[in-house]
C-alpha cells in the first residue's frame with residue numbers, strides 16, 4: 640500500500656494549524672500539545688488549541 644510521506648513538524652516546532660513557531664518563549668508554547676494526523680504530526684500551539692477547544696465546546700452545546 641502506498642503511503643504518503645508524513646510531515647513531521649516536531650523538530651521544527653511549527654504549529655500544524657497556523658504554521659507559526661510554538662517553541663518555548665514564542666508565546667505559543669503554553670498549552671501546546673502533540674497532534675498525530677494521517678499526513679502530519681507535530682505540535683498544535685496554545686492559540687490553536689484554545690480555538691479547537693472553543694469549537695468543541697460549541698458543538699457540545701448544540
Ligand SMILES: [Zn+2]
Nearest residue numbers: 654657684687
Ligand atoms: Zn497554531
